[in-house]
Amino acid sequence: MGKISLQKVEKRFGDVSVIPPLDLEVEDGEFVVFVGPSGCGKSTLLRLIAGLEDTTSGKIFIDGADATQLAPAKRGLAMVFQSYALYPHMTVRKNIAFPLKMAGVPQAEIEEKVDYAARVLNLSNYLDRRPGQLSGGQRQRVAIGRAIVRSPSAFLFDEPLSNLDAALRVNMRLEITELHQNLKTTMIYVTHDQVEAMTMADKIVVLQAGVVEQVGSPLELYHRPRNIFVAGFIGSPKMNFIEGAEAAKQDAKTIGIRPEHVTISKDSGAWKGTVTVSEHLGSDTFLHVETDLGLMTVRSGGDVDVHHGDTVWLTPEADKLHRFDDKGLRIA
Amino acid sequence: MARAVTPARKTVNTAAAWIVALIIFFPILWTILTSFKPEPVAVASPPVFLNFDWSFDNYRTVIQQRGYGQFFWNSVVIAFGSTILGMIIAIPAAWAMAFVHGPRTKDLLMWMLSTKMMPAAGVLVPIYLIAVYFKMLDTQILLTVVLMLMNLPIIIWMLYTYFREIPVDILEAARMDGATLFNEIVYVLTPMAVPGIASTLLLNVILAWNESFWTLNLTAFNAAPLTKFIAGFSSPQGLFYAKLSAASVMAFLPILILGWFSQKQLVRGLTFGAVK
Numbered sequence: 001m002g003k004i005s006l007q008k009v010e011k012r013f014g015d016v017s018v019i020p021p022l023d024l025e026v027e028d029g030e031f032v033v034f035v036g037p038s039g040c041g042k043s044t045l046l047r048l049i050a051g052l053e054d055t056t057s058g059k060i061f062i063d064g065a066d067a068t069q070l071a072p073a074k075r076g077l078a079m080v081f082q083s084y085a086l087y088p089h090m091t092v093r094k095n096i097a098f099p100l101k102m103a104g105v106p107q108a109e110i111e112e113k114v115d116y117a118a119r120v121l122n123l124s125n126y127l128d129r130r131p132g133q134l135s136g137g138q139r140q141r142v143a144i145g146r147a148i149v150r151s152p153s154a155f156l157f158d159e160p161l162s163n164l165d166a167a168l169r170v171n172m173r174l175e176i177t178e179l180h181q182n183l184k185t186t187m188i189y190v191t192h193d194q195v196e197a198m199t200m201a202d203k204i205v206v207l208q209a210g211v212v213e214q215v216g217s218p219l220e221l222y223h224r225p226r227n228i229f230v231a232g233f234i235g236s237p238k239m240n241f242i243e244g245a246e247a248a249k250q251d252a253k254t255i256g257i258r259p260e261h262v263t264i265s266k267d268s269g270a271w272k273g274t275v276t277v278s279e280h281l282g283s284d285t286f287l288h289v290e291t292d293l294g295l296m297t298v299r300s301g302g303d304v305d306v307h308h309g310d311t312v313w314l315t316p317e318a319d320k321l322h323r324f325d326d327k328g329l330r331i332a
Numbered sequence: 333m334a335r336a337v338t339p340a341r342k343t344v345n346t347a348a349a350w351i352v353a354l355i356i357f358f359p360i361l362w363t364i365l366t367s368f369k370p371e372p373v374a375v376a377s378p379p380v381f382l383n384f385d386w387s388f389d390n391y392r393t394v395i396q397q398r399g400y401g402q403f404f405w406n407s408v409v410i411a412f413g414s415t416i417l418g419m420i421i422a423i424p425a426a427w428a429m430a431f432v433h434g435p436r437t438k439d440l441l442m443w444m445l446s447t448k449m450m451p452a453a454g455v456l457v458p459i460y461l462i463a464v465y466f467k468m469l470d471t472q473i474l475l476t477v478v479l480m481l482m483n484l485p486i487i488i489w490m491l492y493t494y495f496r497e498i499p500v501d502i503l504e505a506a507r508m509d510g511a512t513l514f515n516e517i518v519y520v521l522t523p524m525a526v527p528g529i530a531s532t533l534l535l536n537v538i539l540a541w542n543e544s545f546w547t548l549n550l551t552a553f554n555a556a557p558l559t560k561f562i563a564g565f566s567s568p569q570g571l572f573y574a575k576l577s578a579a580s581v582m583a584f585l586p587i588l589i590l591g592w593f594s595q596k597q598l599v600r601g602l603t604f605g606a607v608k
Contacts, residue, residue, distance in 0.1 A: 085504065098509050
C-alpha cells in the first residue's frame, strides 16, 4: 500500500514561502511526476514527503496514518537521489544491504534479498565492487537496488537521471518504467525534464513557485492545459503563443498553437513568414519562422525541403488552437 | 605553460633546498650529536662536531637513574587519552556544526577559536585552584582533561572542515535507510571521514605530546610526562647538556617515528579540502 495524501502542506524558510499551502493526493500504485522549472519547489515537496524537511504547517498522510512528525526511516519510503548518494566506503553488496542491516533483518534474509535485487538490476557481477569502480548507470542501479530491498510503500526519485548522458538516460527511463510495472509500487518522481514526465507518468503535477498549476495525465496536460504556463511547459518544441489582433479574432487575450499543429506551405496559408533556421532531425524538421506575429516554431516531416531564407505560409489547425483569457487561464 | 627547467637551475634549486633544510634541522642534529658526547665535550669551545668518543653512557644514565619508563608511559596516556577524549566530544560537535548549522554556527566556531588566542597563563591560576580543590594535582586524569580542553577547538575546527566536504545527500540517504543518528555517525560519516579523522588524531597527539606549559605546571612526579623529564635536567646543580640532549632525543624519538610512518596521511589530511 502506498497512498500519500498532503493536506494544506506549507513550507517556509524564514520569511520566504517556498511552498504555499498545498493539497495533493497520490493514489496507491500510481507513478506521479512532479515537474517544473528549477527552483519551483518540486524537490522541496519531495523532501517534505520523505521527511528530510519539516513542514511549516499542514499534514502528510501515508496509508491513512498521519506521518507529519515521523522520522524519515519510519515512513516506509525509499529515496533515490540525483547524486546517487551511495556509501563510497562500502561495496555494492553492503550498500544494498545497508537499509536491511539498519532494520535488524537476519543475515541470511539480507543475503537472499540482496541477491534478488542484484539479479533484477543486473548487478550480480558487481556486488564486490565499490561505487567508485562503477559507471554512472550502474551506480544509479545500485541506488535503486538499495531502495527496492526494503519493499517500501512508495519510492521517491529526486531527478535520478540528471547526471547520466543522453543515451543512458533513455535506457534508465525505460528501466524505471518497467520496474514500476513489475513492482506496482507507488512512485513519486521529480524532474525538470518534461519529456521524462510525459513518457513515465500516470499523473503529472506541474509546479511553479511552489504552486500546483495543474494535475493530470500526460495527454490531458498536452491537450487541455489549464493555463499558459502549463501549455508552454508541456510539449517539445514549445507551444507558439500569439497575442493582439489575431488572438482577439478568437475572443481571447492569447492564443496558442503547438508546432506540430501548424502546416507549412510554399504557396498559400494564413500567416506569411521567412524561415530563419531549419533543424533537420531526420524523422522531423523543426522550422523557426519569422512572421508578422512573431517568431513561430513549426514541426514538420523529415523530408520537408525548406531552408534558411525561404518564404513560407503557415496555417494552424483550427480545432487545435488553445485560447487563454487575460489571466492566462484556458477558455473552454 | 610549464616553465623550462634547465639542468643548472635544477642543481641550484636542489642545493638551496638542502641548505635550507639543513639549517632548519640543525638544532635537532646538534641535539642528537651532543647526546653521544661525554659531558666535558658537550660544552667544549670551540664545539666538537664529530671527532669525539661516541658512547651510549648518557642514555644509560638517563634511563637507569631517572626512570624514563614512567615518564614515557605518562606521555602516552596523556597524549592519546586527551586526543581520544577530544575526538569523542568533537565528532558529534563537528557533525552538528557541519550538517545542522544555524545562523550562529560561524560565530560559535570563531568564539571557540578565539579561546586559543588567549595566553594559557591567563587561566593557570583558576585551573590550578580547581585542581587543588578536587585534589587532582599531579594526576593523569587532570592532565588528560586539561590538554583535551586546550586542543578541543583545533580538533573541532579540523573535523568541521573535513565534514563539510562530505555530501549531505549521503547522510540523508542513511537517514532514509533507517539509520539512527548514532548509526549514521558510526557507519557512514566516520568511515568516510577517516583521512581527516586520522590526521586530526595525529596532529593532536603531537601537540599534546609536546605540550609543556600545563604538564610542567600541573605535575610533580606521578603524572609527569617526558616534557617534565627533560626539564628535570636543568637542575640547580648546573646544566648537564649531554644528558639533557639524550633525554630530549628519547622524548621526541617516539613521536618522530610515529610522524614518519604517518607522514603521508598527515600531509593528505592537512591539505585536504585545500584543493577540490
